[in-house]
Amino acid sequence: MDILDILRAALQQALGPQAIVFALAAIGLNIHFGYTGLLNFGQAGFVAVGAYGLAVSVVTFGAPFWLGITMAIVAPLVLAVILGVPTLRLRADYLAIVTIAAAEVLRFVFGSVEMKDTFGGSNGLNGYAGPFQDANPYSSGIDLGFISFGRNDLWSLTVGWVLVALCCLLVWALMRSPWGRVLRSIREDEDAVRSLGKNVFAYKMQALALGGVIGGLGGMFLALKQASVVPSDYSTLMTFYAFAALLLGGAGRVMGPVIGSVLFWFLIAGLGSFFSQSAGKGGWIPTVIMTDTQASVIRYIMLGLAIMLLMIFRPQGIIGDRREIAIDGR
């Protein structure tokens, strides 16, 4: 076993594109759940329409690249309105069920054989990211000694982390304002806010839309980085990973989702590397207990366990403040 190797794999993922996608998805969730108390279990759907908004407009409808980028922002906005109108007046668990259902419906539709001409079926779409790759100002990759990124990755990472920083800045500016105060109040008691003359529904809708669009930016980034969109990327697991990252970092904190996402991928990649080195041929764990295939599964078992334990024992995450955490985990 090579500790350095494990660390390298973990660090590469923690700073890499996956962490950016999930940081953006989790920032969106943070606005929904951390600040407003909306239980959106369909963030993967918002991420997906962001990615497909770009890909479909460019590939299927031949729109110019800038229009594709615009669509990546408009599509989640539309989704938020469609989902919000029926459910935001209802109890929190209804929103959860409808959003998770809608996200799955979207994934099924994007991947369906019947609509292959529009969405590319299970193979997805590609061939739209040219302008993004052409805009790459770097002439070579970067080697930091311990970890290194190629030329294309470096460009993606630059764009991605700048996007994350901008979103954090926006969330910070919004949440210190009276608007943010209304959201935090809704999180705690809608009726109190209503009794003071605030249109709770409108605020919830704004929060859902903003968080959805930021999630959609995550999808757009993933689409640009991968140069292809595939429906299987946007399963409910994506939502729950983003939730795990958010809870890990700390809901209701500006930097919570970012720290959470980086740490989440550090742990997932680190554990993956650790177990794949430990099991199978040459590993110290006998194959009776753990085979190669099992080694790739064990980190997800630990992930599930971690979500439970975090929620029960430290619902405020790493940097959250227990006194004002949205959900009372106690």
Add this chain to the structure above:
Amino acid sequence: MRKRLYRVLVALIGALMVLLVGSPGAAQATETPPPDATAIQVTLQDEANKDAEGNPKPIPGVTLEVSKDGEKAGEGVTDDKGVAIIVVDELGKYTVTLDEKTLPEGTVLDENTKGEATVQVRFQGPNNRAIFPIGVTAGEESNFGKDLAQNLRAGIVFSLVLCLAALGFSLIFGTTGLSNFAHGEMLTFGALMAWTFDQVFKTGALASVSVLLAGIIAVLLGGLGGFAQEKILWGPLRRRGTGLIAMMIVSIGLAIFLRYLFQYFYGSSTRSLSQYNGQQREQHWYYLWLSLADREAIIVLISIVTITAVCLWLAKSRMGKAMRAVSDNPALAASSGLRVDGVITNAWVIGGALTALSGVLYAMQLQVNAFMGMRILLVILAAVTLGGLGTIWGALVGSLVIGLVYELGPLFGVPTSIKEIGPLLIMIVILLVRPQGILGRKERLG
């Protein structure tokens, strides 16, 4: 005179695709490929339509397209032996797509198969074979009435299986208020336990009742699982005052934990029970215009008996009444001296057992794998939301509607490959018009 009805085929091997180099058997193909060419051979056979010796009849005249990386690589039409040979240029991964429009009149793709399969062209020797699950089912004639009858039957079976799981969900939701996202895994647990004990019994003296015994054990273990969940996890959480939303997220963690734990021990392959798996020759039962395979008749019978028993129990027994009282108004029930904790424990045990039973029956109707519960969870949620979250009778009505929508949707334009979207869309629409569900009361909403 018995009316012969449309029969569903659950066989895995519908067609045989062979990669070969100059197979002599292909001599009669319309376009004989050069003998040294690399080619994909596809044989299409109609499993439901067998000749006197019991061999499936070949299906001629069907167009097959082979593509690689989205680019078309070749095309072929099956000859009167049902064989098509499509030459490809290089080794690699190909996708074979069956053009459903060219299937003969009255033949449709079997519900378990897709019109598409991936072929890995790896070797160049003549004996390398690959088998792919492209199945074709033939009907004597395909018309809307018969499709309706067939889908209706599938819908009823699915409804009843769904209903058991939805009842379990509703009992737990009603008494605790928890939307349990690990409910799907409770169903998977039932199915996996049935399969495991079936493995134990199927070779011994008890082989003839293997599935029955395994099913009973699985249901008991399901109840025990519910009990353990309540005692180890949910009860203590409730007593320390954990909020419902926090518990919901805990249940997601539990779902992921269990799902991958199952995968850890059972892998990701799909398994069948030793009996009632649809692969043996089956007796058919005819009720009016519905025909049920014996295994389906058993599923229907067990479900109806169980559902009736549970409903009677809820309506008549002391515990059942207490459970409904707690569902209606926990505060009132508590102040009238009911032991709410005891009622909740009961709900978990019975909910767990019902859900495990649903898993066993689902395993009989289809198959077992570690992810089955995850996929059906959303359909369960749709059923209970449709009926009215937390209402017992709502779960019954909701499951019936959702089960039928699920299976009948394809007749009304829902693409077959994504028939899950029917129930989910219905649920979203229902929430728009009548958020409390069909049988829910308005006052229960915030």
Add this chain to the structure above:
Amino acid sequence: MDADMTDQTSTETNAVASKTGPAGLVGASTEPGSKKSDPIIVADKITRTFGGLTAVDVDHVEIQRGAITALIGPNGAGKTTFFNLLTGFDQPNTGSWSLEGKSLKGVAPYKVARLGMVRTFQLTKVLAKLTVIENMRLGATGQKGERFWAAPFKFLWGKQEDEVTKKADDLLARFLLDKKREDFAGSLSGGQRKLLEMARALMVDPEVVMLDEPMAGVNPALKQSLLGHVKSLRDEGRTVLFVEHDMDMVRDISDWVIVMAQGKIVAEGTADSVMADQRVIDAYLGAHHDTDLSELDEEVLEAEVEAELEGDIVQEEDSK
């Protein structure tokens, strides 16, 4: 606003001799649904049923402007439901009602609040995870910084925020909560929460203040100060309507008392006349044999505590 000014003078003179009630109510009929000289709220034929149970069935009622009106009645009389209906938190099966002649039928609760009718809740709804001052700031209306597009830019709303804070601080000082300014509202005592909720309602500048059991769970030391605050609301020219079980308080501060039983209004009048009314005695006795009013208070409190302990599910339901 002109009408308010004239009213303010009339209530001020009456405040001195509060036992006799404001001039506007002198000579008003004590029959249920009687006409008032200057009604601010008028409700007609309001019914609300839950399943088979009729919780509210009010034929006609008028609330006098600038007066303190108490709404009393035995447990389950439909007082809180009626409150919810008036403020838009629940919708009646039939009926119409208006504030200053403007129909409130089908008007969303937040719009009712903006029209000048602000309520508090039986179980106080202070935002426990916000600080006291943030709770107060939330109450202010017309904040530019509450609009999404303006929110990220502090220079657009910073000045207004300062004004809001000034107003909030003044109110906190008046309600003796200024020492708690930076504390989380969750750390306040029950009585302080009632005070905060009332102070926060005043941030909206309401015409009508609706208090749902302002004395429930408040310790005796704070009661007097709360009473003073309610009276001062009237002295500022506001109309106060409150639900209360504490008969001492009702007698002490109310100009007019409306009695509900089984969803209907059974009697109206000044506190003294109502308490001597046979219909009122019947209503209470009918609801609870051999219990006097103070025991009833305890029962209600018990029920509330129980409800509070039960947590989320009940909270979802208590808006009915």
